[in-house]
Structure formats: structure tokens, C-alpha cells
Amino acid sequence: MIVAAGAPAGPIVPNFGSGNRCVVENHTFCWSWVNAHWGDTLQPALSQHVELSAIAIGIGFVIAFTTGLLTYRRRWMSRPLEGFSALLYTIPSLALFQILVPFTGITTTTVEVALVAYTLVMLFPNIVAGLNSVPADALDVARAMGFTRRQTLLSVELPLALPTIVAGLRVAVVSTVSLATIAAFLLPKGLGYPIFLALKEPSPFRTEIYAAGALTVALALVADLLLVALRRFLVPWARRGAV
Amino acid sequence: MTALAVFGRGSRRSNRSIEGSPGAEIRLEHVSKRYPGTNSDAVSDLSLTIAAGELCVLVGPSGCGKTTTLRMINRLIGLDSGEIEIDGRSTRATTVTELRRGIGYVIQEGGLFPHMTVAGNIGTVPRLLGWSRSEVKSRVSELLELVGLDLTLAERYPAELSGGQKQRVGLARALAADPPLLLMDEPFNALDPVVREHLQDELLRLHRELAKTIVFVTHDVDEAIKMGNRIAILRQGGVLAQYDTPDSILARPANEFVQTFVGENRALRRLALRRLEEIELAKPTGAAKRLPEIAASASLREAVSRMIETKSEALTVVGENGETLGLVRLGDAMRMLG
Numbered sequence: 001m002i003v004a005a006g007a008p009a010g011p012i013v014p015n016f017g018s019g020n021r022c023v024v025e026n027h028t029f030c031w032s033w034v035n036a037h038w039g040d041t042l043q044p045a046l047s048q049h050v051e052l053s054a055i056a057i058g059i060g061f062v063i064a065f066t067t068g069l070l071t072y073r074r075r076w077m078s079r080p081l082e083g084f085s086a087l088l089y090t091i092p093s094l095a096l097f098q099i100l101v102p103f104t105g106i107t108t109t110t111v112e113v114a115l116v117a118y119t120l121v122m123l124f125p126n127i128v129a130g131l132n133s134v135p136a137d138a139l140d141v142a143r144a145m146g147f148t149r150r151q152t153l154l155s156v157e158l159p160l161a162l163p164t165i166v167a168g169l170r171v172a173v174v175s176t177v178s179l180a181t182i183a184a185f186l187l188p189k190g191l192g193y194p195i196f197l198a199l200k201e202p203s204p205f206r207t208e209i210y211a212a213g214a215l216t217v218a219l220a221l222v223a224d225l226l227l228v229a230l231r232r233f234l235v236p237w238a239r240r241g242a243v
Numbered sequence: 244m245t246a247l248a249v250f251g252r253g254s255r256r257s258n259r260s261i262e263g264s265p266g267a268e269i270r271l272e273h274v275s276k277r278y279p280g281t282n283s284d285a286v287s288d289l290s291l292t293i294a295a296g297e298l299c300v301l302v303g304p305s306g307c308g309k310t311t312t313l314r315m316i317n318r319l320i321g322l323d324s325g326e327i328e329i330d331g332r333s334t335r336a337t338t339v340t341e342l343r344r345g346i347g348y349v350i351q352e353g354g355l356f357p358h359m360t361v362a363g364n365i366g367t368v369p370r371l372l373g374w375s376r377s378e379v380k381s382r383v384s385e386l387l388e389l390v391g392l393d394l395t396l397a398e399r400y401p402a403e404l405s406g407g408q409k410q411r412v413g414l415a416r417a418l419a420a421d422p423p424l425l426l427m428d429e430p431f432n433a434l435d436p437v438v439r440e441h442l443q444d445e446l447l448r449l450h451r452e453l454a455k456t457i458v459f460v461t462h463d464v465d466e467a468i469k470m471g472n473r474i475a476i477l478r479q480g481g482v483l484a485q486y487d488t489p490d491s492i493l494a495r496p497a498n499e500f501v502q503t504f505v506g507e508n509r510a511l512r513r514l515a516l517r518r519l520e521e522i523e524l525a526k527p528t529g530a531a532k533r534l535p536e537i538a539a540s541a542s543l544r545e546a547v548s549r550m551i552e553t554k555s556e557a558l559t560v561v562g563e564n565g566e567t568l569g570l571v572r573l574g575d576a577m578r579m580l581g
Contacts, residue, residue, distance in 0.1 A: 141354040144319055144426075145368050145416075146343035159358045237358045237400040 026205045033207045046215055049190040052180045056112055060119030068127030078128045085120040093182045111183040119172045126168025130161030163238050166231045170224055177220040191216045266296035266456035267330045267423035274325035285311045286481030296454040300471035302461055308481025309460045313426050317346045347425040351432045353413025355401040361412050362397040368420040386415040407438040425457045476501050514544035519560050524569025534559045546571050
């Protein structure tokens with residue numbers, strides 16, 4: 001049912017493009033819309049979303065990991081940093097954008113800086129806690145057997161800290177994937193963008209919101225499952241419990 | 244002797260004799276240590292020579308500096324003054340990692356790395372020393388056999404082992420690079436009495452077979468008496484109260500502290516130190532046939548106990564195959580303590 005351009009008669013009907021009855025009648029959810037707009041809307045938004053999240057987690061992890069390694073033996077340093085990362089997390093995202101825009105403009109950088117800041121609270125304390133959870137007698141024996149500091153870190157501390165680090169990473173990934181939707185307030189990017197657009201429309205058509213929302217949830221779940229699999233692969237000793 | 248052969252193969256990389264490395268002599272000379280923030284010595288002016296191949300037990304109440312002394316030998320704790328020498332070489336003459344890789348170290352519950360398999364744990368020091376993968380692997384099998392563990396345990400993780408098994412793995416790991424010296428810090432403390440006794444016997448067997456020097460820390464005087472060739476009894480502040488053989492300590496406690504620390508029933512405990520097969524037995528007489536029997540592997544204490552039970556002042560000592568070896572009499576036991 002196409003309204004011919006320039007048709008003089010009748011009310012002016014906004015052009016929502018071609019659509020079947022489901023779309024035209026504003027049903028709750030229309031697979032046909034998802035099919036029709038996968039290529040031009042959902043798929044690009046999903047790719048952008050993955051990119052936004054992956055970069056944020058990657059950079060966040062590098063920062064948290066390096067800082068964690070440098071400070072975990074010194075509680076007086078790691079404690080304030082944990083407090084600082086928690087403080088960053090309390091800043092509302094939109095406010096953080098406001099703070100950042102004068103410096104980094106309306107760019108992906110602004111979004112990434114905010115997302116990275118939010119990952120720290122989940123990554124840093126877990127990395128520190130993981131490294132500090134290594135049993136004292138394992139460290140003692142490592143020293144007594146002639147491990148150097150570096151060998152102790154690489155073959156005793158990091159492997160034993162891994163379960164806790166991965167636990168932090170899982171929370172960070174799920175939360176970042178969810179948070180990355182706010183990028184749409186600044187940029188036409190990510191799965192937040194279709195949601196953002198649909199919310200601005202007065203139309204009661206909600207399929208876009210549901211589809212983009214469901215994709216966000218699915219992405220978070222898939223990423224989480226990958227991390228669970230990674231953990232099983234890297235931490236075989238924790239899987240086989242005590243007899 | 245099989246264990247010696249096993250060791251010979253294992254130690255090929257160290258260019259040592261086929262029997263594996265013999266024990267090392269350890270000399271502590273005027274060693275003192277005070278921890279920062281305390282106003283008394285943890286160890287004060289301690290001098291001690293442990294002969295090569297000896298099993299020396301450091302024993303004493305908590306706070307006597309026995310663990311501190313042990314940990315100064317492999318420089319886990321630095322000394323404030325004095326000198327420690329292993330086979331005439333100062334422990335400060337080599338790098339700390341090199342020193343430690345040449346000294347076996349065993350702690351309570353084995354101190355195993357929870358993320359490494361049994362094989363991974365045992366192969367730790369050989370890997371640090373750069374042995375090849377196949378050398379490490381064959382060494383691990385030898386050691387599992389040596390400490391009486393099934394080869395199928397090699398791929399298990401520590402969480403899947405019993406306390407006794409963990410301790411055996413810990414011992415195997417300490418022996419992996421065939422060090423001349425083992426340091427053991429209350430190794431059997433966490434074990435239940437039956438397993439503990441079994442492992443004590445196993446360690447004594449290994450010590451006889453391998454002739455390593457072993458420094459063994461415990462707070463349990465009975466364990467010290469059972470395990471030690473020599474016992475160093477330390478008192479508060481790391482002062483040496485007495486350093487002698489178990490028999491001499493029981494027979495002649497040097498002072499009141501040692502007497503109290505060692506405890507009651509010293510005569511009976513001395514008898515427990517001697518096996519019938521080690522003492523001179525009286526010739527069997529015609530009457531021997533009617534005397535109660537006792538195995539030659541039993542201790543003199545067990546013999547006396549049996550005499551009391553059976554109301555007989557003499558027993559026939561029989562060998563493994565039931566052959567009569569001689570007589571043991573109550574009077575022998577008394578003379579032995581003389």
C-alpha cells in the first residue's frame with residue numbers, strides 16, 4: 001500500500017516505507033520488519049555495538065591489568081584506586097558525556113572514554129583480588145624452589161588469579177554491552193541507535209526497540225558464554241573439584 | 244637399593260655419581276636473627292653442625308626459632324649475623340635462586356600448586372633447571388614410584404588427592420632435582436595419626452636409601468625422637484638447649500628445660516628406640532621353647548610390654564621366617580639403659 005508521492009487528495013500519511021499488515025497496523029512485534037531491515041539497520045548497528053564494546057573492554061582491561069600488576073602488592077595504593085574506579089562508576093553516563101564533549105568532541109572517543117571508565121570498577125578490583133587470593137604457601141614454596149619474581153608471577157600468581165579475573169571480565173562484558181547503547185545519545189552508532197530513533201517517533205510501532213533490545217541481550221549472553229568457555233579451557237584445575 | 248638406581252638415572256644432568264647426590268654437611272656459625280619491630284632475638288648466636296647424610300630434627304615450643312632457623316638455610320629469611328655453610332660454601336656465595344634450586348623444600352600438606360597436576364608439580368624444579376620434556380617426564384615417573392604413588396595419579400590435580408598423597412607429592416617434588424639437602428617444615432602436621440605414622444616410616448626408609456641430609460622441623464617431641472639421628476632442642480629466643488642423639492637426650496637431659504620438654508617415661512621411650520634385631524641377644528636355652536615369642540623387628544619397649552603381659556622375664560626372638568634368633572630378657576632391657 002504505497003502512497004503515491006504528491007497525491008493531492010486525502011490526509012498526508014507519513015511514509016513508513018513498504019510494509020505488510022503487521023507493520024502498518026503496528027503489531028507488537030513484526031518479523032517481517034526485522035527481515036526487511038536486518039541489512040540496513042540491525043546488522044550494522046550490531047557490528048558497531050560489538051566494536052564499541054570490544055574496544056572499551058580491551059582498553060579497560062589493559063589499564064586495569066597494568067595498574068593491578070603494579071599495585072596489588074601495595075594495599076595502600078590499590079585501595080584508593082579501587083575507590084576511584086567506584087567513584088567513576090557513580091557518574092551518570094549522560095553527565096560524563098557532558099564533561100567529556102568539550103575535550104573530545106562528539107566523537108567515538110568520548111563514548112569509549114566513558115565506557116572504559118565504567119569497566120574499571122569491575123575489572124580492577126577483581127584483578128587485584130585475584131592476585132591477592134593466591135595461597136600464601138604456594139608463594140612461599142615458589143620462592144623456596146628458586147622461582148624468580150617474574151617466574152612466580154607468570155607461572156603461579158597469574159594462573160591462580162585467573163578465575164577471579166575472568167569473573168570480573170564477565171561482569172564487565174555484560175555491563176559494557178548493555179551500557180554501550182547510550183552511545184546513541186551522542187552518535188548514530190550501536191544497537192542503542194534504533195532504540196533511540198524509535199523512542200523519538202510518536203508512532204506506537206515498537207518492533208525496532210524490541211529487536212535492538214533483544215540483540216543487545218543476545219550479544220551479552222553470547223559474549224558471556226564465550227568467557228565461560230574460555231574459563232573452562234584456561235582453568236581446568238578448578239573444574240575438577242575435590243574428591 | 245632400587246631407589247638409589249632410580250636416583251642415578253634421574254641425576255644424569257647434574258653429572259653426579261650414579262648413586263645420586265650424597266648428603267651435604269651444614270654448618271651454622273653464630274647465627275642470629277631479630278625481626279624488625281621486636282626487641283628480642285628470634286634466633287640468637289646459634290651454632291650447629293649437621294653431618295652429611297644425617298636427619299637432624301629442630302624441635303621446641305612455638306617461638307623457639309626452629310622455623311626461622313630452617314628458613315635461613317635457604318635464605319627465605321636473611322640472617323643478621325653469623326654464617327651458614329653448605330658443604331663448606333657460604334649460602335651467600337651463590338645467587339639466591341641457584342641456592343634454592345639445589346635445596347628440596349617440603350611444607351605442611353605439601354604446599355602443592357593447586358593449578359598444576361601432580362606431574363606438573365613434581366617437575367617444577369627440573370623445568371626451572373631447563374631439563375627437556377622427556378627427561379622431566381621420566382623423572383616424574385621415577386619419583387612417583389619412589390614415594391609409593393600410583394603412576395595413574397600423574398594427571399590429577401592436588402584437590403583430587405588425599406592429605407597423605409599430597410604430602411608424598413610434596414616430597415617427590417622436593418627430591419626432583421636430586422638435591423643433597425632437604426628442608427622439611429612440620430611436614431606431617433596436618434595428617435591424621437595413622438597416615439602420619441606411615442609417612443614418618445616412609446621418610447625414614449627414603450632417608451636410609453638416599454642418604455640425603457634432612458633438616459626436619461617439628462614441635463612434637465615424640466616425632467623428633469622417632470625421626471632424628473640427632474635432635475636440636477631449641478628454647479624461646481632461638482637458644483640451643485641441647486643437641487644430641489635421641490638416646491642421649493632421653494638418658495641425660497642437659498637441663499631442666501629439656502627434661503620438662505621431653506616429658507615423662509623417658510626410660511620406656513629409650514627402649515622404644517631399639518629394635519631387637521639391633522641388640523645382642525642371649526643364646527637360646529633348652530627352656531626357650533616354652534617362652535612367649537616376639538618378632539625381631541619389634542622394639543625393646545614392645546618386648547618389655549610383652550614380658551609384663553605374659554608374666555615372663557624372657558622372650559624368644561624370632562626372625563621373619565619364624566626361626567629362633569635368641570632370647571631377650573628383662574635384665575637386658577635394664578642394662579641397655581645403663
